[in-house]
Amino acid sequence: MENIKKYLGIVWIATGLTVGYFNVMIMGLPKLQTGKQEDLVFAIINLTILTPIVVGGLVTFGYYALKNEFKKNGESK
Amino acid sequence: MKNKSAIRSVIMASSVGTLIEWYDFYIFGSLAMVISTKFFPQSNPTAAFLSTLATFAAGFVVRPFGALFFGRLGDMIGRKYTFMATLLLMGGSTFLIGCVPDYKTIGFFAPLIVLILRLLQGLALGGEYGGAATYVAEHSPKNERGYWTSWIQTTATVGLFVSLTVILITRKTLGVDEFENWGWRIPFWISIIMVIISFIIRKNMNESPVYAKIKAEGKSSSNPLKDSFGNRFNFKFVLLALFGATMGQGVIWYTGQFYAMSFIGKVCEISSEQTDTIMAIALLLGTPLFIVFGKLSDKIGRKKIMMLGMLLAIISYRPIYNKIYQTTNCEKKVLITEKIISKKSDPIVKDKIVDSIRTTVMRMNYSDGTIKTITAKDTLTLSHEIKPNKEIKKSIELNRIDYWILILLVFIQIIFVTMVYGPIAAFLVELFPTRIRYTSMSLPYHIGNGIFGGLLPTVATYLVTTAKTKNNPEWYLNGLWYPIIVGSICFIIGMIYLDKNDNKIEE
Numbered sequence: 342m343e344n345i346k347k348y349l350g351i352v353w354i355a356t357g358l359t360v361g362y363f364n365v366m367i368m369g370l371p372k373l374q375t376g377k378q379e380d381l382v383f384a385i386i387n388l389t390i391l392t393p394i395v396v397g398g399l400v401t402f403g404y405y406a407l408k409n410e411f412k413k414n415g416e417s418k
Numbered sequence: 419m420k421n422k423s424a425i426r427s428v429i430m431a432s433s434v435g436t437l438i439e440w441y442d443f444y445i446f447g448s449l450a451m452v453i454s455t456k457f458f459p460q461s462n463p464t465a466a467f468l469s470t471l472a473t474f475a476a477g478f479v480v481r482p483f484g485a486l487f488f489g490r491l492g493d494m495i496g497r498k499y500t501f502m503a504t505l506l507l508m509g510g511s512t513f514l515i516g517c518v519p520d521y522k523t524i525g526f527f528a529p530l531i532v533l534i535l536r537l538l539q540g541l542a543l544g545g546e547y548g549g550a551a552t553y554v555a556e557h558s559p560k561n562e563r564g565y566w567t568s569w570i571q572t573t574a575t576v577g578l579f580v581s582l583t584v585i586l587i588t589r590k591t592l593g594v595d596e597f598e599n600w601g602w603r604i605p606f607w608i609s610i611i612m613v614i615i616s617f618i619i620r621k622n623m624n625e626s627p628v629y630a631k632i633k634a635e636g637k638s639s640s641n642p643l644k645d646s647f648g649n650r651f652n653f654k655f656v657l658l659a660l661f662g663a664t665m666g667q668g669v670i671w672y673t674g675q676f677y678a679m680s681f682i683g684k685v686c687e688i689s690s691e692q693t694d695t696i697m698a699i700a701l702l703l704g705t706p707l708f709i710v711f712g713k714l715s716d717k718i719g720r721k722k723i724m725m726l727g728m729l730l731a732i733i734s735y736r737p738i739y740n741k742i743y744q745t746t747n748c749e750k751k752v753l754i755t756e757k758i759i760s761k762k763s764d765p766i767v768k769d770k771i772v773d774s775i776r777t778t779v780m781r782m783n784y785s786d787g788t789i790k791t792i793t794a795k796d797t798l799t800l801s802h803e804i805k806p807n808k809e810i811k812k813s814i815e816l817n818r819i820d821y822w823i824l825i826l827l828v829f830i831q832i833i834f835v836t837m838v839y840g841p842i843a844a845f846l847v848e849l850f851p852t853r854i855r856y857t858s859m860s861l862p863y864h865i866g867n868g869i870f871g872g873l874l875p876t877v878a879t880y881l882v883t884t885a886k887t888k889n890n891p892e893w894y895l896n897g898l899w900y901p902i903i904v905g906s907i908c909f910i911i912g913m914i915y916l917d918k919n920d921n922k923i924e925e
Contacts, residue, residue: 346914353661353911368880383876386478386479390478390479395869398657398660398661398865399661401657402658405650406915410650410654411658411915413917
């Protein structure tokens with residue numbers, strides 16, 4: 342189980358990057374150019390706040406998993 | 419250990435205040451249509467821009483900042499005074515929204531003031547929940563934390579229910595015209611009475627005993643933000659709480675309570691009165707289950723119930739929504755009569771042009787008792803030229819059986835909400851130590867609920883629109899991919915990484 346926890350870290354990092362690509366290339370940049378007020382506000386909030394939180398969070402979570410930080414009863418420095 | 423009556427007072431003081439905060443937050447959303455005509459006219463681009471900002475910013479952005487700001491205060495000066503401050507901030511902002519003169523009277527300042535007040539509402543909500551949950555949990559006996567904190571968990575749903583009821587009663591009492599003219603302000607004004615009562619109750623309560631103890635011993639944190647998010651050991655639990663619990667909870671909560679309402683009203687075109695009552699009855703029936711699952715989590719553990727709720731939701735969303743759509747789909751019903759009524763209004767003079775509005779109502783009766791009404795409005799010019807239909811409204815009144823089928827289908831979703839949401843306050847409280855608990859638990863909660871949950875309407879609408887454009891035969895189910903995918907990731911992370919021994923509450 343500890344090994345599964347550890348190596349799934351790669352999956353979480355990949356998921357974070359995929360979500361980042363989707364948010365920027367599909368939900369973000371194209372909406373900046375639609376000319377609609379609503380799309381513009383959503384795209385700005387998405388690109389500047391949501392994407393960094395989701396991508397940064399998932400990648401960091403994956404990194405911690407890879408470093409075995411979630412090992413049962415595991416303490417870190 | 420505290421006696422039961424003392425804990426009941428704590429629960430009442432905390433729950434009533436939190437309920438009022440949710441009520442305040444929801445009435446803005448529930449009255450969005452009226453508010454937009456009063457403060458955010460679409461003809462004015464700046465006002466329309468502020469309107470969009472009010473919708474997105476208050477729901478997504480400001481709540482986590484409120485969690486950080488008030489969480490820090492709560493860990494430094496105490497739970498009691500912090501969540502009294504959030505109550506006053508929320509109550510004051512809500513009351514003032516009801517007092518702001520409309521766009522016609524003060525112009526640009528109207529939407530600007532409303533936007534600022536709405537942001538303050540979001541900030542207050544971000545600080546309230548963590549304080550109330552922490553305060554109750556720190557008063558509760560160890561083996562009953564799930565039960566007592568579940569009362570706090572009912573407040574979001576009850577707040578939504580109360581807001582819908584107050585609006586419904588006010589609208590019925592005053593009539594639609596009076597309500598839209600000035601009566602919409604009443605639900606905002608009512609808030610201040612409830613806030614004053616709740617403030618007096620909270621003022622007489624004592625500080626949390628667990629927090630008071632560490633404060634007296636000089637063990638409270640002097641920099642809760644650094645200790646929560648700058649400390650790697652604690653930060654990994656913040657991430658775990660977010661991706662293994664609150665993220666899934668947020669999407670399931672929004673799907674069951676808000677997406678269901680929007681799906682029934684907009685996609686299935688059920689009348690607004692039936693949509694509101696379907697939601698209100700299902701919420702009323704489902705609310706006691708928050709307490710049931712909170713209590714059960716004390717016996718069998720938080721993780722099992724939350725993960726089971728998440729799994730059931732992921733598996734059953736598509737069949738449930740397909741059933742809702744098919745139940746209301748008039749194309750599969752047998753049409754028995756069709757009646758068209760056309761009515762022309764008195765001439766309307768605008769900019770020296772004389773027009774009339776012609777309203778055409780088509781009423782269709784189906785063999786099972788369902789009635790569909792299509793209302794179209796045309797503009798008739800003086801020379802009897804017809805301008806294209808500007809406005810077409812479709813509205814379906816379901817027969818009794820289908821109406822109750824929809825209540826059942828929403829109720830099932832509310833069960834999932836209560837399974838995931840009922841035990842989560844106790845779960846979050848137990849994940850973090852007392853000295854930084856308010857800060858540490860508030861942030862993942864408001865990111866999970868506010869951001870992941872709050873994104874649901876936008877992403878779901880995008881997915882539905884895209885599927886419809888591509889002529890996907892099941893376009894109406896495509897919006898569900900968002901809660902299903904986010905819920906699945908959260909379920910996997912929760913199942914693998916959450917550990918019942920991750921319990922850091924200091925007695």
